[in-house]
Each structure stands twice: as C-alpha cells, then as structure tokens.
Amino acid sequence: MRILVIEDEEGLSDFITLELKHEGYEARPVYDGREGLEAALGEEWDIILLDLMLPKLNGIEICRRVKAVKDTPIIMITARDSVMDRVTGLDSGADDYIPKPFAIEELLARIRVIVRRNEKLSSQPSMSLAFKDLELHIDSRMLKKGDRWIELTKKEYELLFILMKNINRVLTREMLVEQVWDYDVGIETNVVDVYIRHLRNKLETADKEEYIQTIRGIGYIMRDEK
Amino acid sequence: MRILVIEDEEGLSDFITLELKHEGYEARPVYDGREGLEAALGEEWDIILLDLMLPKLNGIEICRRVKAVKDTPIIMITARDSVMDRVTGLDSGADDYIPKPFAIEELLARIRVIVRRNEKLSSQPSMSLAFKDLELHIDSRMLKKGDRWIELTKKEYELLFILMKNINRVLTREMLVEQVWDYDVGIETNVVDVYIRHLRNKLETADKEEYIQTIRGIGYIMRDEK
C-alpha cells in the first residue's frame, strides 16, 4: 500500500510519514506542490494525502489535475475548518477531508476506510438477458432494442424479466401474476393482459417482429423458433 | 447431453431415440409411466421428453413428481392439440410442449433451445452494498435493515445507491443531482434534501442510529467512523 504525503510543514509531514510506516504502509513525504504533483502523476499511489495550503502550487490545483487523469483516492488536509476550503476541496475531486489539527488515529481510520472500499470496489458484474434484438439490462433496468434504449416501469420490467428468463417456456397468467404481482390466489383481474399490451407497445415499434406470443387458453411466451 | 424419452408408442419412441442419437445426444427410451418415473428420478437427465398419455402412470403425474424434486427440463408431448391437455401439462410444470404429430426437426429445435438456455442460466451473480446494519440489494432493489425488508422507490434507491457506493466520501448536492436526476446545470430545487429526508424516514426507525450525515455547506455522507 503506497501513500504519498504532500505537506509542507516538515514536522507534521515527517510525523505522518513515520506513523504510516509504523502501520505497515509504504509512505513518501513531499514538501511542496510542484514536487507533489510530479510524484502524484508520475507514479502509482494507493492514496494521496494532500495539504490544501502549499507553496508553489496549491492543493486544489493538484487535486484537480490528478483527478483529471486518474482516480487515486485523495484525502485533503484543510488548515482551518472553513466551509469554503472544504467546498473547493471536494469540488476539485477529493474523496475526503480532514481538518487540521487532527488525531493521527483519525487519519489512520480514514485511510483504512479507503483501503477497504477500494478492495470491495473490484468485481462488479453486470448481467443482461437477450432475445432477438432485445437486451434487458439487469443493473440499469433498461431495455435496449437494437441501438435504442427503452425505459420500463417497475411492473413492465418485472414482467419482461420473467418472460425473458423463461425464453421458450410458456408462462400461464397464474405464474406471471404470482411472480410479478404476488397475488397468490387465482386471478380475477386482467392486469397481465394489460401489461403485456404495454410491453408490446414499447417493443413492437414499426417493425412487424413479434416478441411476445399469445398461447390461447394458457398464457404468453417469448419463443425463439417457430 | 442425456435425454430420457418416455413414450409408449414403440415406433415413435424408437424413431425419436434414433434421431436424437444421430444428433449426437445420449438418448434412452422408456415405454411406460412407472418405469419412466423411476428413470427420471433415479438418474440425472439434461432433458426429459414426456408423453402425456401413458400406460400405468400418466404424464401429468410424472411431470409433477419430477418437478417436485428437481428442475430437469421437461418437454411434454400432447396427443391432440387440446387446450386442456396443455393447461394441465404446463400447470404440472412442463417447460414446453409439442403437439403430436410433429416434425422431428421441430423437436430437435426445441431441444437445442433448452440446451442453450441452460448453458446461459449458469452464472448469475448477485450484488449488494453494505453499511452498518444495512444491505442494499442490487438485483431486487430492496433494502434490508437487520432482518427487515424495506421497499424503495426509484429515486430513493438511486440516491441511496450512490451514497452507499461512496461510503466515507462526501457527496455534494451537485454530484447527487447530476447522478440521480440528470440535471446537468446548477440546481435550483431542493429535491436532494427532500429525498434525503425520505431515506432517513425509512432508515432511522426508532433507533437513534444516524446513517446519513449532513456536511453543512457541502452535502451528505454515509460515514463509518467518527
């Protein structure tokens, strides 16, 4: 875990660096803005600790320039607990800020938090179901037809989801009502029919392609062949 | 690919079995219901072809009993194209049906479809974000607090999602409005505040635990420590 410490007060900087090393991190102190930016951009860091007030090049500017290029987490050290400082700091892209003076334990805690977060943020799978020229995206709950994006309401999405998860499997109205509407008793409404219609309206734009087939006396199906 | 063919008309049964083998499947014919059920339950099959009308034990019953135990795909072969047959067939859990007489090519197509589907249906990851005693489930869009499930509206979900994806990171109203509402210009509404309130109302039930903190002059944050 490599941490870059950009802080001009040598006493503080060395203290932080020492503490970080003591915690088992690899830490490097840099004492002015120009040098800091160079180090931040030139090498790979896991976290950057950045003082707002720096000689030669101020923290805001460094933060902005770094964030423009990469997403290294930055913790801003603000001199006073002033709103303006924090605002500009965060607007320039900082991930967190810590007001001076601070307890070293608090800084360490914030670092641990960022480390933990970045560990999690690794594997984020994204699913989608496909049928003909349709793609139902699970994460965004949107439907892609060819190159068009179609918005779906909750019920529309849930209904289409069940249908597309069961391509080539006939679904009775009972099944659909049970899974989408949670009515566990026999249906006495035609919500399914109505929502099938809504879906058809959204899907069957202009082209004569038929996506949802009616199986008379039974229910609906999305079929690949014949 | 192992396929079980439960069909009492020996001519048809042998014909199907032969064709399946010709296609490269491993197929076994079974000529009556009792034997069929035994084979279906006792061994692992990728697909079961099941005639509705069988001596000793009818197809519906077999289908029901098999589906009660496992989820082997079943294609029902219905004698006549009668609605009642299909209804009971599907209600008993069959995945598809094919009316007799049928072209062998159609049967093969339906089998291919099921095979393909099952190939896809393998890896379905399910994500969730966690914070304190909260779990935001990405697939169901529901929030679990301890052991209680809380429903969220679209905006509530999207807002909470951003917040929980950025634990320990302060988010300005601008950031939130941009990501949840798509207003790319400066805000002139207080929707964010209002929805933060909605979330707090849903989250902060009875216990004094504070989930969403206000950072005055800046925005909101969900913080782990201090």
Add this chain to the structure above:
DNA sequence: TTGGATTATGAAAAAAAATTCATTTTGCGT
C-alpha cells in the same frame, strides 16, 4: 447571542404508474 445562511420539514401540486372496467376484436370448436 444574534442574524443570516443552510438544512429540515410538512404538505400541496403535478406527474407517472398501476389497476379496473367496458367494449371490441379475434380465434377456435361446432
């Protein structure tokens, strides 16, 4: 401690989604 800015809050208004209902159209068995 006070004033002004910021946030919280309740509730009204507007918009969207879900449901129901009445009617028309379609498909299928006779």
Add this chain to the structure above:
DNA sequence: ACGCAAAATGAATTTTTTTTCATAATCCAA
C-alpha cells in the same frame, strides 16, 4: 359460418411517486 370464450384495446380511476413550495428549525460566524 356462427357463437362463444379468450384476448386485445382504450380509457377512466385510483394509487403512488416525484416535484415544488412555504415555513420552521438549526448551525455557525461575527
């Protein structure tokens, strides 16, 4: 071809969600 059941359809109604607005409460700096 006819009649009936099933499905499609359009639209009204109800419910929920989203947004706006006016006001109250809170926080912080001077």
